[in-house]
Amino acid sequence: MIKPDGVQTRLIPEIINRFEEKHFSLKGMKLMSVERGLAEKHYEDLSGEHVFRRLVDYIVSSGPVVAMIWEGKNVVETVREMIGPTRPSDCEYATIRGEFGIDKIRNVIHGSDSVEIANKEIALWFPEGPVHWDKKINNYWNKFD
Ligand code: GDP
Numbered sequence: 109m110i111k112p113d114g115v116q117t118r119l120i121p122e123i124i125n126r127f128e129e130k131h132f133s134l135k136g137m138k139l140m141s142v143e144r145g146l147a148e149k150h151y152e153d154l155s156g157e158h159v160f161r162r163l164v165d166y167i168v169s170s171g172p173v174v175a176m177i178w179e180g181k182n183v184v185e186t187v188r189e190m191i192g193p194t195r196p197s198d199c200e201y202a203t204i205r206g207e208f209g210i211d212k213i214r215n216v217i218h219g220s221d222s223v224e225i226a227n228k229e230i231a232l233w234f235p236e237g238p239v240h241w242d243k244k245i246n247n248y249w250n251k252f253d
């Protein structure tokens with residue numbers, strides 16, 4: 109999920125490009141305002157933490173986000189590596205947060221922690237489910253298929 113700061117600093121194409129370069133497949137994408145209930149459910153694991161209220165307020169009131177579903181070999185793990193640690197200044201090598209993040213809360217993008225959590229988050233953000241399609245053109249460039 110590209111967070112409001114990522115959308116407003118015009119990072120949508122940069123981020124999509126990085127995932128496409130890895131040959132991951134886009135299976136869902138929408139620009140949306142986030143309702144408080146959705147933000148609270150998404151971050152419910154942090155509900156006991158001091159940052160929870162600030163984080164939910166930030167996601168709800170700073171502008172739209174881009175929710176996306178990406179598919180591919182080791183996609184969850186690879187995307188977490190590409191995103192980097194929570195605090196942009198902790199990034200030791202080139203990562204999305206290290207290059208573009210403003211601070212610990214405005215850190216450009218959220219990525220799911222595990223496949224199990226990714227499936228839960230897909231159900232939460234995309235109640236209509238991912239987009240499925242049959243490949244109708246030759247799959248020459250689909251390296252991981
Ligand atoms: P992530 O998995 O790396 O995104 O980090 P967490 O799941 O621990 O936290 C979720 C989000 O809460 C982070 O991406 C930050 O936007 C925000 N956050 C986490 N810890 C802090 C903190 O100590 N202070 C503030 N202001 N925000 C935080």
Ligand code: MG
Nearest residue numbers: 218219220221
């Ligand atoms: Mg997390």
